[in-house]
Amino acid sequence: MRFLSARRRHPLAGLVVVLLGLFIAAGVYASLAPSSDASASNSDLVSKGHQIFLVGCATCHGLNGEGTMTSADTNYGPSLVGVGAAAVDFQVGTGRMPLAQPGTQALAKPPQYDEAEIEALAAYIASLGPGPSVPSANYYDVTNATQGQVVNGGELFRTNCTACHNFSGSGGALPRGRFAPPILGVEPKYIYEAMVTGPQQMPVFSDGVMTPEDKRDIIAYLDHLNQQPSYGGAGLGALGATGEGLWGWVVGMTALVAAAIWIGANGARS
Amino acid sequence: MSDDHEIEQTTEGDEPFANPGLPEHEYRLADIDPAVEKATERAISAMFGLAALLMVAFCVAYFTIDRGETFIGYDASNVALGVTLGLGLLLIGIGAIQWAKKLMGDHEIIEYRHTSASSQSDRETVLADIAAGTEESGFGRRRMIRNSLIGALGALGLPTIVLLRDLGPLPGNSPERTVWARGIRVVNDVTGTPIRPSDVQIGQLVNAEPAVFFPQVSAKGKVIPSRFEGVELQDAKAKAAVILVRMLPEDIHPYPQRKDWGVDGILCFSKICTHLGCPISLWEQQTHNLLCPCHQSTFDLANNAKVIFGPAARSLPQLPIGLDGEGYIIATHGFYEPVGPSFWERG
Numbered sequence: 099m100r101f102l103s104a105r106r107r108h109p110l111a112g113l114v115v116v117l118l119g120l121f122i123a124a125g126v127y128a129s130l131a132p133s134s135d136a137s138a139s140n141s142d143l144v145s146k147g148h149q150i151f152l153v154g155c156a157t158c159h160g161l162n163g164e165g166t167m168t169s170a171d172t173n174y175g176p177s178l179v180g181v182g183a184a185a186v187d188f189q190v191g192t193g194r195m196p197l198a199q200p201g202t203q204a205l206a207k208p209p210q211y212d213e214a215e216i217e218a219l220a221a222y223i224a225s226l227g228p229g230p231s232v233p234s235a236n237y238y239d240v241t242n243a244t245q246g247q248v249v250n251g252g253e254l255f256r257t258n259c260t261a262c263h264n265f266s267g268s269g270g271a272l273p274r275g276r277f278a279p280p281i282l283g284v285e286p287k288y289i290y291e292a293m294v295t296g297p298q299q300m301p302v303f304s305d306g307v308m309t310p311e312d313k314r315d316i317i318a319y320l321d322h323l324n325q326q327p328s329y330g331g332a333g334l335g336a337l338g339a340t341g342e343g344l345w346g347w348v349v350g351m352t353a354l355v356a357a358a359i360w361i362g363a364n365g366a367r368s
Numbered sequence: 369m370s371d372d373h374e375i376e377q378t379t380e381g382d383e384p385f386a387n388p389g390l391p392e393h394e395y396r397l398a399d400i401d402p403a404v405e406k407a408t409e410r411a412i413s414a415m416f417g418l419a420a421l422l423m424v425a426f427c428v429a430y431f432t433i434d435r436g437e438t439f440i441g442y443d444a445s446n447v448a449l450g451v452t453l454g455l456g457l458l459l460i461g462i463g464a465i466q467w468a469k470k471l472m473g474d475h476e477i478i479e480y481r482h483t484s485a486s487s488q489s490d491r492e493t494v495l496a497d498i499a500a501g502t503e504e505s506g507f508g509r510r511r512m513i514r515n516s517l518i519g520a521l522g523a524l525g526l527p528t529i530v531l532l533r534d535l536g537p538l539p540g541n542s543p544e545r546t547v548w549a550r551g552i553r554v555v556n557d558v559t560g561t562p563i564r565p566s567d568v569q570i571g572q573l574v575n576a577e578p579a580v581f582f583p584q585v586s587a588k589g590k591v592i593p594s595r596f597e598g599v600e601l602q603d604a605k606a607k608a609a610v611i612l613v614r615m616l617p618e619d620i621h622p623y624p625q626r627k628d629w630g631v632d633g634i635l636c637f638s639k640i641c642t643h644l645g646c647p648i649s650l651w652e653q654q655t656h657n658l659l660c661p662c663h664q665s666t667f668d669l670a671n672n673a674k675v676i677f678g679p680a681a682r683s684l685p686q687l688p689i690g691l692d693g694e695g696y697i698i699a700t701h702g703f704y705e706p707v708g709p710s711f712w713e714r715g
Contacts, residue, residue, distance in 0.1 A: 331442060
């Protein structure tokens with residue numbers, strides 16, 4: 099101790115203390131950080147999920163997922179009690195959570211956690227209160243969908259989904275800078291989870307009103323849309339008459355007028 | 369020739385500037401070189417010939433390419449038909465322009481401007497003819513005949529106006545009424561399944577219709593088809609469409625007389641925008657705002673569907689709902705006001 103106390107005012111002492119602290123912190127993190135062991139039992143999974151939650155989610159959603167309020171008494175991070183494993187799988191699996199920054203809308207991005215971590219997080223959130231669980235593959239597997247199912251799904255899609263997500267599934271605008279994302283090419287599992295949990299501004303479509311079979315039919319219809327070639331040539335994002343009209347008048351008509359001028363301006367001798 | 373001399377010349381004539389005359393005709397390469405002329409002729413006929421081949425290719429593609437075959441993500445048949453026909457037409461156009469510009473006569477022709485009026489003698493003849501005609505027919509003299517003819521021609525307009533009545537039956541009071549009435553179940557659109565409050569979660573949206581549009585099962589288990597069909601069904605359905613939403617009861621601020629119009633935070637509103645009648649179901653479950661995609665009218669469903677943005681002038685009509693003996697959601701009364709866009713007779 100004498101050696102240490104004698105050198106405690108040494109110019110490098112502060113640096114040594116900081117390095118020591120970092121070493122200890124890293125050691126503690128390494129021992130507590132979740133390892134990707136898939137065979138963990140449920141309670142292990144829950145405690146592992148809790149550790150991830152404390153590191154990546156608790157800042158906004160509260161230390162126990164109870165949510166946090168701003169000083170203006172509005173929601174900063176909503177309570178996660180009862181949102182269920184399906185909500186976690188959707189939000190984290192599509193990269194919407196953790197948020198990169200607060201904003202009008204959480205955007206899809208490459209997922210920040212791997213599958214085992216998402217499973218642990220989902221197990222932890224599911225342990226907070228009953229909610230929809232992650233659907234098993236037979237709920238959204240549409241490889242053997244019949245034409246009748248596709249037709250039924252199309253009718254349900256046009257009645258319930260097209261208002262926001264567009265008749266071709268390419269998304270659309272919502273008030274105040276928000277938008278409904280395009281849903282073509284989205285994994286069937288996430289489509290199913292979105293219908294069950296109602297992420298962000300999207301309404302919930304519960305099993306009591308829209309049965310799992312109806313949901314699967316909608317996914318079958320979307321799968322059909324995904325596979326359909328573009329019959330009319332370039333789709334221009336399939337955003338509807340405004341986009342196509344803009345393209346036709348601005349680009350198409352300009353090109354025609356320019357071509358006509360060019361033909362007139364160039365004589366046989368030029 | 370000095371500059372002074374030039375200026376003198378131009379100021380002498382009638383025109384402010386001397387007529388410079390035509391520039392010397394410049395001959396095209398095809399005019400003077402027979403080889404180039406031959407080559408151009410061959411090139412143009414090649415374009416026309418290729419266009420003909422493309423038309424044949426169009427016909428071949430039409431019959432040989434099956435629907436559903438794809439070509440880099442596009443429908444192969446449409447790509448082939450469009451490319452062959454478009455390219456063929458383009459080649460005919462380019463060929464025609466090349467022909468006109470390179471081979472057809474291009475000698476300069478002067479066409480002087482002149483007034484567009486007819487000659488003085490022609491004008492006098494016509495005016496004399498008109499005067500003679502008026503005199504002989506007595507159009508100016510026989511006023512009774514003239515006026516009765518004008519009256520008859522005017523009356524010809526009346527049948528035209530009356531025939532407009534055949535455009536369709538008068539709407540009567542149908543714009544003010546929907547099929548909703550006390551006791552009609554609110555059921556899921558498309559599937560027709562009745563809805564219990566326990567099926568509806570917070571933040572849920574149900575696109576719903578009255579049960580009368582779907583076949584009903586009687587107490588004896590017999591299926592009774594809907595009394596609506598065809599155009600009548602479409603008309604009635606378009607007016608009766610509703611949305612059922614569930615919010616946290618504490619978020620809802622109903623008018624005092626509407627306090628019992630919902631069930632546990634479940635409210636029912638007309639789906640037809642009060643601006644121009646678009647069906648709306650762009651519901652934001654967190655803000656409780658309903659947005660019309662046509663003109664961005666926004667309604668606050670937690671606050672009696674008041675207009676908070678956009679061109680709509682009236683709140684969305686609310687349908688009072690309750691529960692029947694089996695616990696399914698029913699309408700406790702029809703709409704108290706007309707749904708959809710305003711019309712002249714509406715107060």
